[in-house]
Amino acid sequence: MNKYLSIIFLVLLSVIFITIQTTLLSPGNLGYFSPDLNLILIVFLAIFSEIRGGFFLALGNGYLMDVLSGNLPGTFMISRLSTYLLVRSGSNHVYLRKALVQGLVIFVATIFTWIFVLTIITIKKDSSFDITAKSILIQGIVNAVVGIPIFWMIQKVNARFQK
């Protein structure tokens, strides 16, 4: 029963995060300083969530990003799924209880996701996207700073369901 509650909680959180990201914290309003809550949640799922549906939640969250940002279906879905898999596989080898390490993982995950997307854009020579290294680095730092307290809060709530 608790496992299902945990899944429902994480699905609801996905909807809440994407809503905040498209309204109050939209990059259209905050520019580089807009935190990517969707990615932070995916990294959380990869590190801490013990539910089996984490893979599908990451996939769904990526799809939400694709649809709501008017991008090609797959751009975010696949890049975020890859980030989820790599962080999940790497989480066994790193001590992730420290906030600083968690922040570092979020930062690296942000950079990896952008490198993934930008490599495809560069190979395909699509000039319709305008994003700079500076904005990626700033978003990585913002995500790390915002992600640490979010991790702490989600862990607190999620732990109640997983007991």
Added chain:
Amino acid sequence: MKFLKNRAVLITIVLFFVSLQLFSLNIREKRSQNFISGIVLTLTYYPQKLVYIVSDKVLNTWQDYMDLVDVRQENIRLKKEVLSLRQDKFELAEQRVQNYRLKKLLDFKESPSYPIVSANVIGGSPSLLRTEVVIVDRGTRDGVSQGMPVASSEGIVGRVLTVGDRSSEVLLITDPVSAVDAFIHRTRVRGIVKGTGSGCTMEYIEQNSDVSIGDKVISSGKEGFFPKGVIIGTVSNLETKGSFISAQVSPFVDLDSLEEVVIILKTNNNIVLNE
């Protein structure tokens, strides 16, 4: 799941090539929107609308309070403006009658007018990759469909990209994939207005054309999406590129602070080439 976890790097490489293929297919451009995208838009509509209502109430309350501070001075200014507008109204009524009479004399064919539906902007793109997308609170149940032009009282805003039951995504004219067939209002010189991310440029203007800074740019209605004669912006800079002139266009509409728009219910079926 253990299989996925143990071979994450390999799977990531495979996913990279899958993503590359999806990008090549350019699905969004070639196929009409998929069913799931519509569902996602509908599902996210309710929380987005809730945030919009709450934030709008808070902002309005604050604005009401701030407005009270300067209300006396504003009242005087508005009274003067009303007087001036009454004069303008009278002159316009005169001109309208004259215009009607002259059009009749010339046997002028009226441009078709389309029904419109007003919409509130309830959200924006969640990604830094493409920020020139907004979400509005009108969807298929209001008669909105993909490709419909979107404008505000000041001019062209963009066109509908994806439609849900109650909400839609609008691609702004400043997006690099956006293109509008347009002409210079003063001289009728034609070109294509393309988005550059932060603004627009009017390209493919022939080199000996009469274009100058400050000229107004309006839609020609020829590409089939936008009705003829809707204002886009003003020429703010000119540059020669090969055998063409490229004009930088500052959109009339402040796209960074869009709140209300109108969707022109003009589908591909009732496209009329105006000229």
